[in-house]
Amino acid sequence: MTIETQTQNMSVNNFEQCLKCSICTVYCPVSAVTPLYPGPKQAGPDGERYRLKNKAFFDEALKMCLNCKRCEVACPNDVHIGDIIQAARIKYSTHRPSLRDMMLANTDLVGTMASPFAPIANPVLKLKPMKAVLHGVMGIDKHRTFPDYSSRKFESWFKKEAAPKQSQYSKHVSYFHGCYVNYNYPQLGKDFVKVMNAVGYGVHLLEKEKCCGVALIANGMPKQAKRQGEVNMTSMRKAVAQGHAVLTTSSTCTFTMRDEYDHLLGIDNHDVRDSISLATRFLLQLIEKGEIKLAFREDYHKRVAYHSACHMERMGWVPYSTRLLRMIPGIDFVMLESQCCGISGTYGFKKENYERSQAIGKGLFDQIDEANPDCVATDCETCKWQIEMSTGTPVMNPISIIAEALDVEATRELNK
Amino acid sequence: MKGEWSAMRFDIVIIGGGLSGLTAGIALAEAGKDVALVSAGQSTLHFMGGSLDLLGSDERGNDLFKPLDAIAKLNEKHPYKKLEDVSRLAGVAKQILERAGLATTGYATANHWRITPIGALMPTWLTLEGMAAIDDPDKMPWRKVALVNIVNYLDFPTKFLAAGMRERGVEVDVKAVILPEFQQLRQSPTEMRSTNIAKVIEQNDLLVKFADQVNSVVGEGYDMVLLPSVLGISSNEKAMQLLRLINVPASYVDTLPPSVPGVRMQSQLRRRFMALGGSFFTGDQVIEGIYDGNNLKGVKTAKLDGTVLEADNFVLATGSFVSRGLVADYNHVYEPALGVDVDDLGLDRKTWATVDVTEAQPYMEMGVATDHKLHCKRSGNVMSNLYAAGSVLSGHNSIKLLDGAGVDMLTALQVTENILNQ
Numbered sequence: 042m043t044i045e046t047q048t049q050n051m052s053v054n055n056f057e058q059c060l061k062c063s064i065c066t067v068y069c070p071v072s073a074v075t076p077l078y079p080g081p082k083q084a085g086p087d088g089e090r091y092r093l094k095n096k097a098f099f100d101e102a103l104k105m106c107l108n109c110k111r112c113e114v115a116c117p118n119d120v121h122i123g124d125i126i127q128a129a130r131i132k133y134s135t136h137r138p139s140l141r142d143m144m145l146a147n148t149d150l151v152g153t154m155a156s157p158f159a160p161i162a163n164p165v166l167k168l169k170p171m172k173a174v175l176h177g178v179m180g181i182d183k184h185r186t187f188p189d190y191s192s193r194k195f196e197s198w199f200k201k202e203a204a205p206k207q208s209q210y211s212k213h214v215s216y217f218h219g220c221y222v223n224y225n226y227p228q229l230g231k232d233f234v235k236v237m238n239a240v241g242y243g244v245h246l247l248e249k250e251k252c253c254g255v256a257l258i259a260n261g262m263p264k265q266a267k268r269q270g271e272v273n274m275t276s277m278r279k280a281v282a283q284g285h286a287v288l289t290t291s292s293t294c295t296f297t298m299r300d301e302y303d304h305l306l307g308i309d310n311h312d313v314r315d316s317i318s319l320a321t322r323f324l325l326q327l328i329e330k331g332e333i334k335l336a337f338r339e340d341y342h343k344r345v346a347y348h349s350a351c352h353m354e355r356m357g358w359v360p361y362s363t364r365l366l367r368m369i370p371g372i373d374f375v376m377l378e379s380q381c382c383g384i385s386g387t388y389g390f391k392k393e394n395y396e397r398s399q400a401i402g403k404g405l406f407d408q409i410d411e412a413n414p415d416c417v418a419t420d421c422e423t424c425k426w427q428i429e430m431s432t433g434t435p436v437m438n439p440i441s442i443i444a445e446a447l448d449v450e451a452t453r454e455l456n457k
Numbered sequence: 458m459k460g461e462w463s464a465m466r467f468d469i470v471i472i473g474g475g476l477s478g479l480t481a482g483i484a485l486a487e488a489g490k491d492v493a494l495v496s497a498g499q500s501t502l503h504f505m506g507g508s509l510d511l512l513g514s515d516e517r518g519n520d521l522f523k524p525l526d527a528i529a530k531l532n533e534k535h536p537y538k539k540l541e542d543v544s545r546l547a548g549v550a551k552q553i554l555e556r557a558g559l560a561t562t563g564y565a566t567a568n569h570w571r572i573t574p575i576g577a578l579m580p581t582w583l584t585l586e587g588m589a590a591i592d593d594p595d596k597m598p599w600r601k602v603a604l605v606n607i608v609n610y611l612d613f614p615t616k617f618l619a620a621g622m623r624e625r626g627v628e629v630d631v632k633a634v635i636l637p638e639f640q641q642l643r644q645s646p647t648e649m650r651s652t653n654i655a656k657v658i659e660q661n662d663l664l665v666k667f668a669d670q671v672n673s674v675v676g677e678g679y680d681m682v683l684l685p686s687v688l689g690i691s692s693n694e695k696a697m698q699l700l701r702l703i704n705v706p707a708s709y710v711d712t713l714p715p716s717v718p719g720v721r722m723q724s725q726l727r728r729r730f731m732a733l734g735g736s737f738f739t740g741d742q743v744i745e746g747i748y749d750g751n752n753l754k755g756v757k758t759a760k761l762d763g764t765v766l767e768a769d770n771f772v773l774a775t776g777s778f779v780s781r782g783l784v785a786d787y788n789h790v791y792e793p794a795l796g797v798d799v800d801d802l803g804l805d806r807k808t809w810a811t812v813d814v815t816e817a818q819p820y821m822e823m824g825v826a827t828d829h830k831l832h833c834k835r836s837g838n839v840m841s842n843l844y845a846a847g848s849v850l851s852g853h854n855s856i857k858l859l860d861g862a863g864v865d866m867l868t869a870l871q872v873t874e875n876i877l878n879q
């Protein structure tokens with residue numbers, strides 16, 4: 042009999058590589074503010090050893106994990122601690138999502154219902170009695186205000202105003218706009234189209250777009266998330282077959298579709314993953330290759346503080362957005378020290394999480410107050426809600442800042 | 458989309474975000490260079506405690522009082538032999554720390570002694586302000602010490618600490634303080650760690666309450682209060698404030714990891730690097746070099762798919778085995794990021810280690826091969842623009858010689874000068 046030696050680590054999520062060094066516990070934003078959460082080491086690789094023996098060791102406190110992945114960024118041994126925790130929740134949790142969780146998670150459905158009634162829904166959702174009902178009956182914290190719903194969805198605007206003009210360009214990309222652009226803030230999508238058109242790219246929507254599913258995963262609905270993910274993958278495959286890159290303006294949607302689909306939902310995305318990119322990254326790479334040029338308005342001035350959203354940090358893509366912003370001559374750029382803002386999508390909307398969410402973000406809010414910028418730039422829409430609510434400072438996506446600072450005519454000329 | 462890669466250009470790309478990489482990054486950025494630093498996870502600074510060693514011990518294990526004299530007698534393989542002027546670079550290192558907000562006591566001319574978490578005294582070079590430091594281990598500066606712990610905090614082994622000091626003729630009383638806020642932490646025993654205690658004290662502004670507790674349990678008759686270093690995670694200000702609130706002279710002693718002073722060093726050095734305009738690529742890993750003969754043109758990373766980081770010069774400061782700067786498999790030891798040459802001990806694995814774990818382990822001296830200017834080598838050829846610094850270098854055993862931080866910082870500063878004087 043020959044003895045075989047295992048020469049390579051082959052555990053799921055690099056689980057066996059954990060040295061028990063505890064560095065992850067230093068960077069967990071949740072355990073820093075509450076002792077009720079066992080922390081990434083215990084919730085992740087340590088707990089997993091027990092769970093593998095007996096599922097009774099699963100602890101529902103794992104739902105306190107923000108899935109920010111800052112433990113993974115800190116880990117010197119590339120253990121996918123956050124994935125271990127989320128996978129355990131999917132596998133072992135017996136907690137059934139409440140009506141509130143289902144509503145928060147179904148951004149698509151709720152957006153579709155709310156948009157036609159936006160003129161009524163927006164003010165009503167801001168009324169104190171309504172907030173009291175949401176807080177008391179639904180468990181949505183009274184301090185929170187739902188982001189406004191737009192009365193005209195981005196898709197409707199695009200189909201009527203932009204789509205007919207896109208065939209005039211010689212190069213093309215597809216745009217995964219996400220729920221936020223579609224239902225809440227179509228302006229970001231319009232800004233994206235403006236910038237891409239100026240550098241000579243036509244923009245197209247995917248044949249079918251569903252919510253990326255990040256909120257479904259977080260709220261315990263992985264099966265629905267998987268179904269929606271498969272729809273997105275099918276549409277993206279068609280776009281990629283036409284030679285399109287699939288661009289987004291949300292770091293979290295991007296991260297979910299590139300990494301969580303495969304790691305958590307078991308969706309095979311290997312053939313499209315490399316084509317999914319954030320718009321800032323796509324633009325910066327083209328600029329660095331000398332394929333496009335941007336020209337900016339001379340009269341543009343703004344003090345911008347950049348906040349590194351957690352999933353942006355996890356993707357390692359922060360330098361793409363910051364280098365792009367720093368190309369704008371009129372920008373006075375401040376880099377904020379990277380820390381979680383505390384909202385984590387739908388997490389901070391739940392009344393049981395509100396205080397924790399604000400405590401987590403406090404360090405960041407203090408930094409922003411001290412930097413005193415005209416606006417905060419970040420690639421994540423839920424960070425935007427949290428920072429605007431907590432600091433009063435307006436928050437813009439880098440693409441909107443580029444669009445605002447861009448000299449469109451001069452840029453068009455440069456890219457003819 | 459696929460096909461051609463884009464490039465981000467810098468003057469210098471540093472691989473590794475620990476003490477060595479950050480020292481080089483700060484020194485080069487202070488000289489006006491555009492520096493990028495790629496860091497795969499957090500560094501061993503988190504285990505380092507509040508002191509930096511230059512050279513604490515000779516080959517036979519004897520404590521050294523005058524490290525500079527002993528450096529002159531080191532064998533030729535030691536990285537210090539590639540430094541132009543150890544004494545001057547040691548001064549520069551101290552200033553680099555100072556400008557990053559890390560004030561230290563100590564000089565390269567004479568070692569002082571730090572207290573380890575298990576009560577041993579070890580010779581060291583620089584100690585962060587506020588941490589206990591002893592000039593001469595044979596003349597303990599205190600007659601009667603109150604060793605104060607927090608109830609239920611397990612990473613501060615007071616019995617060992619007290620025994621260590623009693624052996625040296627110091628009278629020691631162990632005391633403990635209780636605060637309700639810490640009792641709450643105790644609900645999750647795995648989380649009652651130094652860094653979380655520090656966050657609880659700083660977030661809830663418990664300084665005065667904590668100091669009152671210490672003062673009431675200590676009482677009179679002591680000439681020193683020693684506390685676990687569980688304060689000052691983001692800056693040293695609060696840690697120093699607490700010491701001033703205590704009626705008796707007080708200092709901190711290192712705890713078991715994670716180390717609050719170590720985390721602070723990491724974050725303040727990083728903050729300094731960023732403030733100088735450095736670019737930090739967090740949680741990413743260099744996976745391949747792009748070469749043009751003996752010139753490194755660029756590096757690819759795991760996360761920046763489609764983008765190469767290009768630079769005039771590169772510094773490899775990825776650390777030793779524990780940081781994955783060196784990797785051992787069953788047959789050989791290799792450098793995984795760029796595949797540069799390693800000074801190894803041959804294929805006979807039995808020669809890599811000795812059976813007695815307390816003996817010097819030969820594998821500790823394996824590391825990246827460099828020429829006299831700290832250039833790396835590839836297949837025996839000296840690379841013109843790729844340097845190595847810190848624990849990734851071959852030729853020394855930092856556990857036996859107590860020279861880890863010194864090698865990290867001084868080789869980084871020498872590489873900086875070699876690059877600037879090219």
